[in-house]
Amino acid sequence: xxxxNVQSCDLVGLPDLxxxxxxxxxxxxxxxxxxxxxGVAGIRIDAAKHQDPKELAQLLSRVNPSLYKFSxxxxxxxxxxxxxxxxxxxxxxxxxxxxxxxxxxxEPPASSTAxxxxxxxxxxxxxxxxxxxxxxxxxxxxxxxxxxxVDNHDTQRGKDPAQLTYKSGALYTLxxxxxxxxxxxxxxxxxxxxxxxxxxxxxxxxxxxxRGEVRCGEGSPWVCEHRRAAIANMVAxxxxxxxxxxxxxxxxxxxxxxxFCRGAVACVALNRSPSDAWEVEAQxxxxxxxxxxxxxxxxxxxxxAVDV
Numbered sequence: 001x002x003x004x005n006v007q008s009c010d011l012v013g014l015p016d017l018x019x020x021x022x023x024x025x026x027x028x029x030x031x032x033x034x035x036x037x038x039g040v041a042g043i044r045i046d047a048a049k050h051q052d053p054k055e056l057a058q059l060l061s062r063v064n065p066s067l068y069k070f071s072x073x074x075x076x077x078x079x080x081x082x083x084x085x086x087x088x089x090x091x092x093x094x095x096x097x098x099x100x101x102x103x104x105x106x107e108p109p110a111s112s113t114a115x116x117x118x119x120x121x122x123x124x125x126x127x128x129x130x131x132x133x134x135x136x137x138x139x140x141x142x143x144x145x146x147x148x149x150v151d152n153h154d155t156q157r158g159k160d161p162a163q164l165t166y167k168s169g170a171l172y173t174l175x176x177x178x179x180x181x182x183x184x185x186x187x188x189x190x191x192x193x194x195x196x197x198x199x200x201x202x203x204x205x206x207x208x209x210x211r212g213e214v215r216c217g218e219g220s221p222w223v224c225e226h227r228r229a230a231i232a233n234m235v236a237x238x239x240x241x242x243x244x245x246x247x248x249x250x251x252x253x254x255x256x257x258x259x260f261c262r263g264a265v266a267c268v269a270l271n272r273s274p275s276d277a278w279e280v281e282a283q284x285x286x287x288x289x290x291x292x293x294x295x296x297x298x299x300x301x302x303x304x305a306v307d308v
Contacts, residue, residue, distance in 0.1 A: 003080040011050045020055040029062035042068030045090065049073040049081040057089045070147045070186075087145040091186055094146035098155060100138055101175050102164055104131060105272065127255025128272045132246070135184035148185035150175045156190070157198055166192060166223045173230050174270060177295060180234040181260075181268040183246065187238070191226045233294035241266040250282045261285055268295075284308055 010016050018024050032043065048056065048071030060069060070091040073083040083092040104127070135143050149155075150172065156165045164172045179187050193202050203221035208214060216224030225231060244263025251258045253271070257278040261267040264285035271278050286308050293304040 001078055001080050006081050007050055007052050011047060019051050019059060025055075025059040025062060028059055032063045032067065036064040036067045040067070042070070045069065045071040047072060048086055048090075048092070049079075053085040053089075056086070060089050075141075083141050083145070087141070091145055091147050092141070093152075094140055094148050094185060095155070096138075096140055097146065097148040097179075097185060098150050098152075098163070100134065100140070101131075101150060101178070104128060105171055105175055106164060106168075127251075128258050128270060129251035129255035131178065131182070131258070132249050132251075132260075134182060140184070143184040146185035147188050148179060149188040149190065150179060151190050152188065153190075153192075156192060157195075166190075166194075166225055170274070172225070173228060174272065176225070176231050177234050177268070178270060180231070180238045181241075181262070181266075181270075183241070183243070183262065189226045189231065189235075192223045194221050194223055229297055230295040233298045236298070237266055237268070237294060248282065248284060250280065252278050252280050 017028075019028075035043070045051075045056070056071075063069075069089070070093065071086045073081065073086050073092045074095055075083050076095075083094070086092050134140075140146060151163060151165050155163050164175050166172055168175075176189070179185075205215070205221075207216050207222045207224070214224070214227070216222035216227060241262035242265070244265060247261045247263060248267070249258070249260040253273055253276050256273040256276065257269070257271040257280075259267065259269040259280060259282055261284060267284055267286060269278070269280075288308055290305045291308055292298060293306050297303045
């Protein structure tokens, strides 16, 4: 709760760089520019909230502006440092995003009305239909400033039993598909390995074999969530959707299922109930024809067709 303590004292005893010093700024900026010249597309600034935003902004002003940057700023109730202090020069992590999806998806939907919990987020057991206006209206920072995620390397091993991770199975995939379909924020995907203990390290064998083969997925200690068809193919879906707004929002099964489009170029349907099939008639903006259900497959010779 003390800003000076957060930003000027050593974080858990770790050595601290003088980010306000000329030599430090010049050295770090030179290193980051070197990375950009080698083809690195972007960087994540770890523990950014423990660095003075003015000093960090000065440092980054020396860095190639084409290098994408986002800052880790954990925003919890009662914090002395706020994400908005870092948005003038980078996007920031929106930790409340994953908590919001947890609140909706981790328990069977009870109703279509959200009951507010801490920080403007809904309480557990709300219907999928409440996600229509997910974003700023839920107390999250403006979407253009937010890097969003269902889980990351920290929250995946957190003590919150509601946190969705690869261990949540199909429910986790559903959450990531929604994140990629919804226009709020810049999505960050997780790619992890299986673990059972909090401090468990990575597998001893590499994810890539000697011949370049990928050794991940079912039966492997490497999870590779980003390679699941539903997740990988939704990345392309999101690119097609671009900046289009949500249209044609429809809900069913008492709020447990939703359908929406992004403009007139891409549509998605999600069902939270594993035991209930959703039969729906909806007016869509897409031209009539057969469409690929890319959540299942994008193989042109075998993908499930959807008639519109």
